[in-house]
C-alpha cells in the first residue's frame with residue numbers, strides 16, 4: 001500500500017514525531033477507562049508548533065464515551081479553529097501494564113480526521129504502531145479510508 005512510510009526502529013523517527021508520540025504516551029495517564037481498562041493517548045501538532053493532547057473517556061452508558069483522537073481533535077477545532085492540524089499520533093496500553101501496545105485509529109476517528117483535513121485543505125499525517133511493531137506515518141488520513149464518504153458525496 002502506498003501513502004505512508006514505515007519505521008521499525010523508534011530511533012530513526014524524526015525527533016518531531018517522537019516528541020508527539022511521547023506526549024501521547026504521557027496523556028494515557030489521564031485516560032478514564034474503567035470499563036475497557038484500555039488507555040489510549042493522542043497528541044496532535046498544530047501549525048504554530050503547539051501540541052494538544054487527549055485521552056479516551058468512557059461512560060457507564062458505553063456509546064457516550066469518546067476515543068482519545070476525537071477528544072484531541074475536537075479540543076483543537078473548538079479552541080484553535082484557525083490553526084492547521086499537521087499530524088496526530090496515537091498510542092495505547094493496558095491499565096495494568098506500562099508497556100505500550102500497537103494501536104491504529106478506529107474508523108470513526110479516521111472519518112473525523114478526514115473531515116478536518118478537508119476543512120483545512122491541508123493533509124493530516126497519522127502516526128501509530130502496527131502489530132508487527134512498525135511505526136507508520138501516513139501522508140494524510142485518506143490513505144486509511146479508501147472509497148471514503150465525504151462532503152463531496154452530499
Ligand code: THU
Nearest residue numbers: 036038040056067068104105106
Ligand atoms: N479507543 C480510542 O481511544 N481510540 C481508538 O482509536 C480505538 C479505541 C478507545 C475507546 C474505548 O475507550 C477503548 O479504547 C476501548 O475500545
